[in-house]
Amino acid sequence: MKKGIHPKYQEVVFMDTTTGFKFLSGSTKFSKETIEFEGNTYPLIRVETSADSHPFYTGKAKFQAADGRIARFNKKYGK
Numbered sequence: 001m002k003k004g005i006h007p008k009y010q011e012v013v014f015m016d017t018t019t020g021f022k023f024l025s026g027s028t029k030f031s032k033e034t035i036e037f038e039g040n041t042y043p044l045i046r047v048e049t050s051a052d053s054h055p056f057y058t059g060k061a062k063f064q065a066a067d068g069r070i071a072r073f074n075k076k077y078g079k
Helices: 071-078
Strands: 009-018 020-025 034-037 041-047
Touching: 009 034, 020 034
Parallel strands: 009 041
Antiparallel strands: 009 020, 034 041
């Protein structure tokens, strides 16, 4: 790899702004805001949605089956 062209990779804390859930991960994102997490200081990245608040992962997602062409025809014409 060439030196000086890659962004700095560091450990950061991501915080879900909806639920307050925090987790530590590696990222190239930069933030001036810091937080004390598990005894160390890390940059803080605020996110709107994480696995803690996303409907798919929390089990609150609503799935609707997509009707196929034959099912729509039968529904429309009563067969």
